[in-house]
Amino acid sequence: MNNSIALKSILTKEIQRFMRIWVQTLVPPAITISLYFVIFGSLIGSRIGEMGGFDYMSFIVPGLIMMSVITNSYSNVASSFFSAKWQRNVEEMLVAPVPNWVIVAGYVGGGMCRGILVGLIVTLVSLLFVDIQLHNIWIIIATVTLTSATFALGGLINAIFAGSFDDISIIPTFILTPLTYLGGVFYSISLLPEFWQGVSQANPIVYMVNAFRYGFLGISDVSLVTAFAVISFFIVTLFTIAMVLISKGIGLRS
Amino acid sequence: MTYALEISALAKTYKGGFQALKGIDLTVSQGDFFALLGPNGAGKSTSIGVITSLVNKTGGQVKVFGYDIDTDLEKAKSFIGLVPQEFNFSQFEPLINILVNQAGYYGVSKTVAIERAEKYLRQLELWDKRDEPARSLSGGMKRRLMIARALMHEPKMLILDEPTAGVDIELRRSMWDFLRELNQQGITIILTTHYLEEAEMLCRNIAIIDGGEIVEDTSMKKLLAQLDTETFVFDIKAGKSINELEQFAEQSSTIAYRVVDDHTLEVDLNKSQNLNQAFEQLIAANIEVLSMRNKSNRLEALFVSLINNKPSKAKAKAKQASAAVGAN
Numbered sequence: 001m002n003n004s005i006a007l008k009s010i011l012t013k014e015i016q017r018f019m020r021i022w023v024q025t026l027v028p029p030a031i032t033i034s035l036y037f038v039i040f041g042s043l044i045g046s047r048i049g050e051m052g053g054f055d056y057m058s059f060i061v062p063g064l065i066m067m068s069v070i071t072n073s074y075s076n077v078a079s080s081f082f083s084a085k086w087q088r089n090v091e092e093m094l095v096a097p098v099p100n101w102v103i104v105a106g107y108v109g110g111g112m113c114r115g116i117l118v119g120l121i122v123t124l125v126s127l128l129f130v131d132i133q134l135h136n137i138w139i140i141i142a143t144v145t146l147t148s149a150t151f152a153l154g155g156l157i158n159a160i161f162a163g164s165f166d167d168i169s170i171i172p173t174f175i176l177t178p179l180t181y182l183g184g185v186f187y188s189i190s191l192l193p194e195f196w197q198g199v200s201q202a203n204p205i206v207y208m209v210n211a212f213r214y215g216f217l218g219i220s221d222v223s224l225v226t227a228f229a230v231i232s233f234f235i236v237t238l239f240t241i242a243m244v245l246i247s248k249g250i251g252l253r254s
Numbered sequence: 255m256t257y258a259l260e261i262s263a264l265a266k267t268y269k270g271g272f273q274a275l276k277g278i279d280l281t282v283s284q285g286d287f288f289a290l291l292g293p294n295g296a297g298k299s300t301s302i303g304v305i306t307s308l309v310n311k312t313g314g315q316v317k318v319f320g321y322d323i324d325t326d327l328e329k330a331k332s333f334i335g336l337v338p339q340e341f342n343f344s345q346f347e348p349l350i351n352i353l354v355n356q357a358g359y360y361g362v363s364k365t366v367a368i369e370r371a372e373k374y375l376r377q378l379e380l381w382d383k384r385d386e387p388a389r390s391l392s393g394g395m396k397r398r399l400m401i402a403r404a405l406m407h408e409p410k411m412l413i414l415d416e417p418t419a420g421v422d423i424e425l426r427r428s429m430w431d432f433l434r435e436l437n438q439q440g441i442t443i444i445l446t447t448h449y450l451e452e453a454e455m456l457c458r459n460i461a462i463i464d465g466g467e468i469v470e471d472t473s474m475k476k477l478l479a480q481l482d483t484e485t486f487v488f489d490i491k492a493g494k495s496i497n498e499l500e501q502f503a504e505q506s507s508t509i510a511y512r513v514v515d516d517h518t519l520e521v522d523l524n525k526s527q528n529l530n531q532a533f534e535q536l537i538a539a540n541i542e543v544l545s546m547r548n549k550s551n552r553l554e555a556l557f558v559s560l561i562n563n564k565p566s567k568a569k570a571k572a573k574q575a576s577a578a579v580g581a582n
Contacts, residue, residue: 005358005362009357088340089343092355095307096331249310253308254303254309
């Protein structure tokens, strides 16, 4: 059995899915981010002044790109895998000799592709508002790749447990969005009181946003080693959980 | 010779405690055209679910072409093509993508998959629809799409769970021809259906499942030979009154006739009787038969009798046990 063909098939299907509905998947993030740039960057940002030694618009660009990557990686896998469960076409894979890791990798890969593509679109949109600096392209690539993988895995686990379409919007609304907004996208956590700085360190998105910002601006509230260690820990943990759930057939097999 | 399918002591109890399969044993030979019949909730779909790994079994063993699904699941899966009861493809994808992706899950390269997709879409008269989303298809077309999808990796065994449900007669017959052709090519076919005529016309061997137990497992010929009585309906030429016909029916001591109306008679023939005897009596009574047909499907009569009358395996075991206790 050629697993690479199976992996390519799942990946192709996933990419075809979000490209087919590009108006729903690729355009809204560009519009939302444009609004963030106009409101927080141009209108309010000009009154805020500098943050971390950079004008406010330049400071928030990496965080906004990362926010789009996180949201889109997560929601792509959550909605696609849940739809496959709901329409029962997930059975196409379950009856075939596709190893569980290939199913996980295929869906996560699809989520990463959408997350990264949206990240690129948002980056292009941001060029209309600000000159983007590049401090270390490899840090940028590594952070965006690992972060999209982390949230794609999270979306997959959400979809495995979900019993209705409501269940795939609860986590993004009540957990993901607050964590992102409190993850240092719009501010440096060094501005917070000491207690809240400590609390913020429990938020994994802080590490992702800061590592990503380091790639662009060369500044970070956390050490890069810690940031990559935290992201890697989440990837390994979430991948293991996803594999166990699919192997046991939770939410998939009766 | 290795069986295409070998099931032993297969059990499934769902979380709520419902025992869908109570330790069934079943074998299907390679190249067979096999019917698995049973009323709703008998355990047919659960059995198919376990074989195809969509349902986790709670006991027993399943081997597909000698490969145990507990130890060689991926190998076992590679032999099976499944046509499920419910439409389970993405409604939004074009047909060609559904087929090519499905082949990919089995490791079939894209070039080969496209060739096969064309072959099966043409054979099943769906080629013109290849670029349309699946939701635009009619019910019959969707059924054919699922058959094409199941064949994309050229399986050695095809399992069809009610493949002709909701399909019109003409299309059903063309699907029968297609399935016969596949079987002649050497593909083992396992079929569940509610159309018993379908099973009788297509299948060589049959198992009947009821209440999670196999109540009959034999060849179609042997099963039909169990039929004691067959009912025929005679359409007769007008001219005899109902009273005259009833008098004729009462006078016949050897054959049981029933008068339906003044131009219809029903006759029950058991194994020791034949139609010639009935015709001799009808000719002697000057009753002209214009046409004749079977009242009901023969298999249907047997099916109903087996489901209603056959003691379950559990009951039979209990009976044997109590007899043994009595003997001691």
